[in-house]
Amino acid sequence: MKIVFIGGRNIKDIGGIENYMYNLATQLVRKGHEPIVFCESDHNGEDWLNGFRVVYMKGPKSNLICKPYVGLKATLFTIFWIENVDIIHYNAWPPSIWCPLARCFGLKSLMQGHGFGWQRTKYSPRQKKIMKFMEKIAAKINQYLIMCSENQTRYFKENYHRDAVTIPTAINLPDETKILTDSVLKKFCIVPKRYFLYMARLINDKNPDSLIKAFKQANLEGYQLVIAGNNTSAPKYVEFLHSLAKDNRNIVFTDAVFGEDKEVLFKNAFVYCIPSTIEGLSISLLEAMSYRLPIIASSIPANREVLPDDRALWVTPENVDELADAIKDSVRKKDWFLKTTIPNYELVRDNYTWDKVSDIYISYLETITK
Numbered sequence: 001m002k003i004v005f006i007g008g009r010n011i012k013d014i015g016g017i018e019n020y021m022y023n024l025a026t027q028l029v030r031k032g033h034e035p036i037v038f039c040e041s042d043h044n045g046e047d048w049l050n051g052f053r054v055v056y057m058k059g060p061k062s063n064l065i066c067k068p069y070v071g072l073k074a075t076l077f078t079i080f081w082i083e084n085v086d087i088i089h090y091n092a093w094p095p096s097i098w099c100p101l102a103r104c105f106g107l108k109s110l111m112q113g114h115g116f117g118w119q120r121t122k123y124s125p126r127q128k129k130i131m132k133f134m135e136k137i138a139a140k141i142n143q144y145l146i147m148c149s150e151n152q153t154r155y156f157k158e159n160y161h162r163d164a165v166t167i168p169t170a171i172n173l174p175d176e177t178k179i180l181t182d183s184v185l186k187k188f189c190i191v192p193k194r195y196f197l198y199m200a201r202l203i204n205d206k207n208p209d210s211l212i213k214a215f216k217q218a219n220l221e222g223y224q225l226v227i228a229g230n231n232t233s234a235p236k237y238v239e240f241l242h243s244l245a246k247d248n249r250n251i252v253f254t255d256a257v258f259g260e261d262k263e264v265l266f267k268n269a270f271v272y273c274i275p276s277t278i279e280g281l282s283i284s285l286l287e288a289m290s291y292r293l294p295i296i297a298s299s300i301p302a303n304r305e306v307l308p309d310d311r312a313l314w315v316t317p318e319n320v321d322e323l324a325d326a327i328k329d330s331v332r333k334k335d336w337f338l339k340t341t342i343p344n345y346e347l348v349r350d351n352y353t354w355d356k357v358s359d360i361y362i363s364y365l366e367t368i369t370k
Contacts (some may be wrong), residue, residue, distance in 0.1 A: 001033045001034070001086040001362075002033070002035075002036070002084055003085075003086060003087055003088075004036045004082065004360050005033045005091065006038045006088060006095045007040060007072040007087040007091025007094070007096075008037075008039055010039050010040070010041050010056065011039050011049065011054055015167070016114060016115075016280065016283060017091045017092065018039075020112075020114070020148075022037075022049070023358075024354065024361060025049075025050070025291075026051075027354050027358035028296075028358060028362070029051035029052050030054070031343040031359075031362065033219070033362070034052075035053075036052065036054075036078075037054045038055045038078075039056050040070045041056035042058060043058055057073050059073075068097060068244075069293065070095065070280060071090065071094060071098050071173060071251070072095075072098050075095075075098040078104065078107070079101070083285070086365070086369045087108045087110060088102050088110075089109070089113060089163045090109060091112050092112070092113065092114050092143070093113075093134055093135050093137075093138035094134070094282045096111040097143075099142050099143065100134040106365055107145070108143065108326045108355060108368065108369060109142065109143060109144070109191040110142065110145065110146055111142040111145055111146075112147070112148070113146070113148065113149055113152045113164070113280075114134065114237070115152070115278065115302075116155070118330060120204075120205050120278060122224070136160060139156055144165075145163070146164060146165045146166070146364070147164055147165070147167075148168055148169050148281040149168065149281040149301075150305055151281070151302055152164070152166075153165070153166045165364055167357060168281055169283050169352075170286070170352045170353055170356070170357040171287050171290055171348065171352060171354065172354055172360075173290050173353060174291055178263075180263055180264050181260065183266075184254065184260075184262060184265060188254055188263075192268040194222060195217075195224040195225065195268075195270055196223065196226070196269070196270060196272075196273050196330075197226070197228065197270075197288070197293070198225070198226065198273050199228045199229065199262070199280075199288070200229050200276075200284050201230070201231050202229045202231040202238050202241060205277045206274075206276045206277075208241055208275075210275055210319075210320050211225065211227075211273055212225065212241060212251060213244065213323075214326075215250075215251065216244075216250075217321070217324040220331060223250065224251070225244075225245075225251045225252070226252045226254060227251065227252065227254070228254045228255075229255075229256055230256045230264055241253075242313070244363055258303055262300045266288060267291055269293055270295055270330075272288035272291075273297075273319065273327075274295065274297045274298060275296070275297075275315065275318075275323055277296050277298065277318060278299065279300060279303060280302060281302055282302065285297070285303065285305065285306060289307075289344040289347065289348045292341040292350070294313075295307060295312040295340070295344070296313045296315065296323070296326045297323065298316070298317040310340070311340040311343060311344050312340065343354060
């Protein structure tokens with residue numbers, strides 16, 4: 001099948017949607033299909049990655065306008081310049097508003113939900129209303145819907161009376177035979193197996209500020225908190241996080257990490273922390289489980305969907321006192337906590353690898369493209 005992906009930013013700067021497109025497209029190539037990926041970018045051009053074609057399209061700087069604008073350009077490019085397309089896969093609602101145009105030219109399309117953007121605290125009440133209204137429009141006009149989590153699938157059924165199929169995000173299991181260098185640990189003076197790890201973008205609704213406050217409150221001797229992430233679009237918030245941590249030398253900021261440095265930080269952590277208020281289905285959480293890390297998680301539907309009740313220390317989002325208690329409990333209950341890691345690893349291995357998820361995706365496409 002020839003599958004066109006539209007949505008997401010530069011695929012080399014991997015975020016959630018980009019990770020999904022990159023890994024799914026890679027698996028599709030391995031299984032004999034032909035994916036083509038369109039990306040928002042600061043330039044126009046083309047590239048090849050892992051055997052699939054990547055088309056970069058320049059758009060306006062406004063986040064609100066860029067996604068629909070690039071979605072239109074990519075849809076028109078697909079209609080007039082790409083032959084024998086089996087389906088267009090739109091990521092989230094902004095580019096998918098052009099699905100009626102694709103259908104007018106005989107192309108099938110689907111929209112994949114990656115979370116509820118209108119819940120994010122960075123948007124004003126007016127922006128949230130606009131986004132929720134557009135989500136409703138997208139739910140009505142898109143012929144086929146897939147979601148990353150059962151929580152999103154239920155939401156679309158209950159609110160828009162639309163049936164969606166859940167096809168989760170996934171990960172590649174770590175290569176346990178790979179020899180890794182510890183340069184990132186030495187660079188930041190990080191002590192192996194003695195640090196709590198946060199690995200995500202630095203945005204309000206993931207609550208790294210609550211985690212920093214809780215770590216300081218817990219006041220554990222001999223432990224560190226490693227914050228691995230950045231956010232170039234919100235420098236003031238990043239500065240605020242640094243100011244929160246400035247009087248505690250055991251809080252380490254590494255900036256965003258990729259490749260081997262990311263693997264090393266996962267492999268050598270003591271506990272992984274995901275204190276978010278909002279998640280779709282966190283790739284970083286799945287990665288942490290695949291590295292057999294104990295988990296401190298916010299008690300939200302997206303996290304509960306992946307983790308059984310007795311396999312994490314659960315906290316209320318944005319509750320610093322609960323989070324501080326969980327950090328202390330992770331040390332006090334260390335033996336019990338470590339026992340949760342094997343079944344968590346097995347859960348990810350059996351359900352959330354790209355090899356397995358890509359098979360589910362291909363089977364679904366075959367039912368709607370016949």
